Amino acid sequence: MKRSTRYMVMLSKTDEGYAVWCPGLPGCWSQGATEEEALENIRDAIQQYLEVASRLHREGDEAREVEVSIEYA
16 A cells, blocks of 8 residues: 655755754654755655564554644744
């Protein structure tokens, strides 16, 4: 089954280009020489992160979705 989900990412300018990470997925970081490259790289990193996570689930584990509303200042 294929499904699209949006993830918030944080982008930071560095001396070498851009660093980007996904706060909702601990340890999911990437980088790129340009903003566009960094964003494409984090898309790949998120996909790989989720593929590994799906293989690590244990028999009998059940997936659930929750909706959370966040008010930004």
